[in-house]
Structure formats: C-alpha cells, structure tokens
Amino acid sequence: MSTLDRGPSVGLVIVTHGGSGECLLAAAGEICGPVGNAAAVGVRNHDEFTDVVRRVGRACDEVDGGAGVLILVDIHGSSEFQACLAMVDGSRPVEIVCGVNLPMLLKLATVDRQVMRPADMAELIKEVGKRSIRLGSELTGKISMHPEERR
C-alpha cells in the first residue's frame, strides 16, 4: 500500500483525574517509542465542567487528522466521562473507552491507526484491557500466604 492510499490517523485523547494520563502516555512512549497524535487532559477536583469540556475538545481538535478520535478515560460516571461524552456530537467519529490502563496504550502504540476506525480500536483495546487484568498467582502459580495459613 503506498502512502497515498493511507488515510489520516485516528487521534488519541486520555482524560484522567490528575496527571495519570500524561504519565501513561510517557510510559507507553518509553516502552514502545513516542505515541503520535495523542494528548492527555488532566482534571483537578475543582475544575469547572465547561472548562474541562473545552480542554477535551481542544485536545480532540489537536490530534484528529480527519479519521476521528478515540478517547480513553479513567472512570465512567465521572464528570470527566461526561466531558468526553460531550465530544460525541456527530461532528467526527468518536468512541470512548473507560477504565484506561497501560496495556491498552501499549496496544494502541502498535496498531495501525491509519487503517482502523475509532469504534474498532475501542473494541480491540477493551478486550486487551480486560485480558491484561490478571492475578500474579494465575500467571505464575506462586502463592504467598501467612505462615499461620499454611497449616
């Protein structure tokens, strides 16, 4: 496929309480190399809702090259999530994934965001995120109990 055949890339926006979105992007960048077309929006407790909506909107504008935006948010039901929902206004393809964690970002750093739509990427990383949540004992068979429990 020539570069001429390739469309614009889907943008990524991470919206979190506090600075964890920026940390997640930085961590993904350290592990996989810089994540392009991505922005983090950190929200503080007392930020005005309209201001948060404006900042999330500006971040979407910055990263959207014409293929839409995938928004990752830390928890649903929060005002941060409501601000993300305000982006679902029909002006561009948008999907939101709640419960962001680092394995999702590592996956997004490796998929071809020029050939997937936001909705398909969201379905993919929803599964990646869920699968990444594992117990150490499941992965290794090692269990550490209190000495008294071992009897």
Next chain:
Amino acid sequence: MSTLDRGPSVGLVIVTHGGSGECLLAAAGEICGPVGNAAAVGVRNHDEFTDVVRRVGRACDEVDGGAGVLILVDIHGSSEFQACLAMVDGSRPVEIVCGVNLPMLLKLATVDRQVMRPADMAELIKEVGKRSIRLGSELTGKISMHPEERR
C-alpha cells in the same frame, strides 16, 4: 465489632512505569479521601532491577501492618512485575494484580482492608477492574460516526 477485635489492615503497593501509580493514589484520595497504608513505586526505564526489588520491598515493609500486602502493577511480563513477584517469598501474604486502573483503587478505598485477605481483595478488584472497562456507546447508546458513514 470492637476495635480490639479488628486485625491489622492489608497494605497496598502500586508499582508502575513512571509516575502513574502516585497519580492514581492521589486521584483516589481526592475522590474517596486519603488511602491509608498505601505506597507507590515509580520505575524508570534504566533503573537497576535489584534497586527496584529493594524499593518495592521497602514499600511493602512500610505498608504491611501484619496482614500482608496487595500489590498492583501496570503490566505483567515487565521487570516491574518480576520485582513484584520477588515479594512472593512466603514471608507474608501477598497477591499481585496486573493492569491497574483507577476503578480498582476506588474500590480498595472503600473496602474494609482489616477483614479481607490480600488474595480475596485481589479477586474482588480483578472483577471490578474488568467490569470498569466499558465503551461509551455501551453506556449511553450514543454513537458518533463520520458524516460519510451515516448514509
């Protein structure tokens, strides 16, 4: 139940690439109030493995009041995860949950860590974490597509 009947609290340690663990703890504290007996260990790309093990061990010692430790880590298979595994040495009850996200911490901020064991807490927040990963369109029925896709 009198306070005399209550045992020590299970400690929490969050181990992440970069500073997201500290941000997650701060965010949970802002939402639910301070999370007690909890520590974050941030690991940089070039940190020595033995140093990471030592720091995770020190954090476990700090938060463990005698009931053991629940360790949350961002991704399994990483050297951070290996450092967490080094804590599973039989000296205390320990369980590890991979794929940490904020909903897990919010749950941990509200459970009674004096009556649950690390393994039970891990099972609980594994499910909480998985359930928290949802799509915006699932939660609201709202979908935003590209104008051209709507035909």
